[in-house]
Amino acid sequence: MMSRLLSLRDSREAASRGARRPTWWQLLMPSGRSLVTAIPYGWLLLFFLVPFLFVLQISFSEVEIASPPYRALLTRAEDVLNIALNIGNYSYIFGDPLYFDAYLSSLYMALVTTLICLVIGYPIAYTIARAPEAKRNTLLMLVMLPFWTSFLVRVYAWMGILDNEGLLNKACIALGLIDTPMPLMHTQLSVQIVMVYAYLPFMILPLFSNLVKLDGRLLEAAADLGCRPWETFLKVTLPLSKNGVIAGSMLVFIPAVGEFVIPELVGTPESLMIGKVLWMEFFDNNNWPMAASVTIVMLALLILPIIYQHKREEKALARAAQR
């Protein structure tokens, strides 16, 4: 009560102090709070929105043998300003099945990776979150430990394991399980294994930070009302960790769609993923506008479902508040 009175007085004083300042000052000088929030906004503006607009612009231009290798959108011929929007890149993407297949196989790979990461990562995150506090940090450290080593080194290590002459095949032959080495390297399977390995921590960490906040009394309440442990999991734990599942899945799915290094190193040459297509357009064909268009379509594929989901949640919240 006392503190409320005090803070009320403080804010009144602040208001009267503010009132003494001239209006132009208030208009021009931002308050401390908006200064703080301006930093992330500024960061995103400078390093996300502006580069995005560049890419968007390039995607509507045409290839030219020049440096940079595309034609400017705006040209001035005497007193006429010409804006030439070339949508040929996009119609080409939608016309050529190569792109469609690449998008589809990328989305499929990312989806499978996400699902496997979820199935493996959920129990791990749950165990860590329920572990005694002293153990928890050690376990979390173990999850993050791979980050201490370079990503490329870890992919090469997997090549050493999965190769025909690799650790896994040698071990299986030595144990007498198989006679000839299994062809693991350069298959869809090897890409899948390494992708799951690489992205698993990104699933575990958000899930953990969600599950660790789960109130143990809710689980007790469910048991008290007659739920067996697995029923408690399905009816309480899982629905309450929905946001963790969404966050983890996005952190895995989004970068997995554009993944380039892993399919390039351990994948098959036949299966074309969109990251590889991008690389080829940019470096092999030197076709910047095409590469930009491929990027924009990929971005649209990823962002539109997120926006839709976000809007739906907002609506649900608003509806709940009205009742």
Added chain:
Amino acid sequence: MVESSVHPAAGTAASKPYLQIVDVVKKFGDNTVVNHINLSISKNDIFALLGSSGCGKSTLLRMLAGMETPTSGRIILDGEDITHLAPYERPINMMFQSYALFPHMTVAQNIALGLKQDGLPRKEIDERVERMLDLVQMKKYAHRKPFQLSGGQQQRVALARSLAKRPKLLLLDEPLGALDKKLRQQTQLELVNLIDQVGVTCIMVTHDQEEAMTMACRIGIMSEGQLLQIASPGELYERPNCRFTAEFIGETNMFGGHVVEDEPDYVRVQTTELPRPVRVGHGITGTLGMPVWLSVRPERVGVSRQQPTAGGNWANGTVHDIAYLGGFSIFHVRLDTGKVVKASVPATRWREEAAPTWNEPVFVSWADTDAVVLTQ
């Protein structure tokens, strides 16, 4: 000590006890949290376990709910040994301290969960949820989520949820602890009425003696894992059986001394804190010279300017402090022996004369039936 206080209470219950806690012990490592508790509760009783935090009352409650397993001892409910049943197998429901409402479910879904677990037909679930919402007057809010409710509303939903399965035993863990004081007082009697209306046997745990005394018909005082006394609220206050109870329930003046005169109808107790031996108007079972404590409640102590005439239970001192509380005032009178005696005096006492003020010499006195002799 525990035994002696259990038996008379069990006797008044007439029929055989509904819930029996038999010699239950709970140890966490070397730490004995619940120490040989015996307790019988009859059907439709509202029983309160009262004690300060860490006394083991919550652990005892959690053992009843099945969230902890006793190290030794048995718990028998309605003739069935439930000591080792899992929480989801017990016909017992609990209202949690912070309510533990499921945040992702609506009020109606929260109440329905337990019924769905029982596999009741949908129609019956809907009917029962409806009836429960009616009972706690929350029908309007059936489709709200818990975070859209006030503390008092959440408390009512939690109660409805724990009553919906018609448990044989209802457990309340600090039922009103999360409410603010004004709402708490309103809700106490409302809650008792609801429990009576449903007709369920109920055990509550609380550290708030006012809550326990308002709501429960019997109270067990717990300290350091043991049950010190089990009695009705009035009996606990008027006839505590030990110093802990006397000091824990309400305020009291405690004098340490020993028996100097032991007659069938009275005893005299000599104490260094009072100028002359205190006369107590009832006999005690004990020996001459045994150490005892005298407990005199502040409202039994009179304050006057004139020396009291009859009896020997008076002492003189000066007013050391006055706490004015409107309807009555607490006088802190410092005796010549240095002991400070608290006297709660109603405002109506000062009609004829003005109330004494700070540092004024006064007498304190009490009747010889007002002191309770405690031997432990």
